Amino acid sequence: MLDDRKLAVLRAIVEDYVSTNEPVGSKALADRHNLGVSPATIRNDMAALEEQGYIHQPHTSAGRVPTDKGYRLFVDRLSQVKPLSGAERRAIETFLAGAVDLDEIVMRTVRLLAQLTRQVAVVQYPSLTRSTVRHVEIVPVGDRRVMLVLITNTGRVEQRVIDLVEEVAEDRIANLRAVLNTCLDGCGLSNVPETVAELPERLPQEDRPVAATILSVLLETLVERHEEKIVFAGAANLAAADFSVGLRDVLEALEEQVVLMRLLGETGGLSELTVRIGSENPYTGLRGTSIVAAGYGSGDKELARLGVLGPTRMDYPVTMGAVRAVARYVGQILAGS
Amino acid sequence: MLDDRKLAVLRAIVEDYVSTNEPVGSKALADRHNLGVSPATIRNDMAALEEQGYIHQPHTSAGRVPTDKGYRLFVDRLSQVKPLSGAERRAIETFLAGAVDLDEIVMRTVRLLAQLTRQVAVVQYPSLTRSTVRHVEIVPVGDRRVMLVLITNTGRVEQRVIDLVEEVAEDRIANLRAVLNTCLDGCGLSNVPETVAELPERLPQEDRPVAATILSVLLETLVERHEEKIVFAGAANLAAADFSVGLRDVLEALEEQVVLMRLLGETGGLSELTVRIGSENPYTGLRGTSIVAAGYGSGDKELARLGVLGPTRMDYPVTMGAVRAVARYVGQILAGS
DNA sequence: CTCTGGCACTCTGTGTTCCCGAGTGCCAAG
């Protein structure tokens, strides 16, 4: 159905179109790639490819442009991820190594990725639910107020101020803190609710109301506010790549955390690349854009995802290489800190 | 030099141009605003206004467009800040009240402002240097590691992991924490360095090396990393307002923290509005855009600044009203929490 | 059966020309 030469033609079309951003004709193909056949032959192949929906011509007498289906075939079977150059690797390493806390790691990662791919980069903060508790702190900040601070193994810190109904002495707080920590230390965040449920029994009667207040906030922080935070960078790159579709839609999507979440996609394997091309995309405003995403994490657990978003006519091999590399480095950094 | 009627004409030109986005001619002016004079008279006034550089015509036979100088005069003398409607005020209040921590306050503020003005909103995080210490916490997170957590009166939390040279017992940490807190509680962050300098004397000899390590990190957090964080939202609004100048430049500027900082401007009075119009702007990429900014803070101290960025032909009275109102509300929220 | 060269055909994009209309500046009269 699709012999080798037709595939070669498709590959050539994709590569040329990506680099020139203009519909590519049979003659140009014969010139630039040495396929060993004449333009006429290529035309026949093109007709076949179009027949099956891999390419498309904007109007009669224009060159061909790959369809989403064409890109898909290209990504799946006709290309291989292009590794980064040594210089790029070193640049990544030094750039990420300078970060002092999680905020900065994420910030640097997203900028790095945007710069590397010249597209819009998107990075999700390491998820709370997939990490473990490193420490819980309860700090009095007034007569009837405490601040609850939760520190995870990824270095993420969540804090909440809690109003208490009664005044509580320092030592009772200290006790509560000790109990909490012995119970929760190293506990996976997703297991916290069950662990916490049995906790009041270990406390003296008088402390239970206070503990209940604090614990409910703790759970809320973990569960309800488990809205994942996402940042992006490189919006300026959008302006450069003149979008066929309104870039307004793209900008809007970028500011909708929910949409971004869905774009980054379901969790695949760790460092497994996910590619969504144009209409494969769940969000209507983003036809015309593709997403290349990967999970990252420390050890073998996927903590969150990151990726880039660009026009469907992006350079997939290079982009995929960059995303994969950055995902791995971030994972290393997180594991090391 | 500029009699009342000429000023009225200028005001009318600005208002019409802002609302229609098209050069405005003498006839249209006579029709839409009842200035009581004929188009011919208006033409004479326009000639005078142009002579003095307040308006400008794109080409010989087109209407007039305000220059930056014209907008400046309009803002300074011909308009007054337009207060928000009651509904809008209530919306702000309820929207901001739901925030649980500083991150969320800032996030909500910037979105609110973007939505309210339909432009790009920019908010600077409350500055460390201008706030006071509410609490310092030192938390062991391993044999030779502690996490230093600094909580300010604005609810901002800074954390750093510190590697120690020796293992340190819990109670020594506790002691250090106690001393730190008694010394620093309520202390203005800018005074911390001096206060800290005398601190080692209060400690037992054996604790001084450890204390020195921790204190140096503390100072570093305050001073070196006093890089102010800035967030923005509403980039999608840029696409709607078709920019004369490339919007690429604008997007680039938005991602440069340094540029943004300078745009928000030097500290004026609290809730004092700063308006920068087009070329008054320090950054070349942003000719064609104006910035309306204000300081916000709790009590009478300015903690940081916020504002919006839009095309020079924005509706200044409305924008200024929104910025001022939001700045005040955020101040209240911060003071109350 | 596949490849190739030739050829007529069909488009888009560009450049040219033309004209309308909005808006101006100037002038003389009220």
Next chain:
DNA sequence: CTTGGCACTCGGGAACACAGAGTGCCAGAG
């Protein structure tokens, strides 16, 4: 100082022609 009249300018849209790129198809060669 204001007003109506008038000639003038210029940008932008419509109509048009045209060159060039690219195609599909066909007949002949390998």
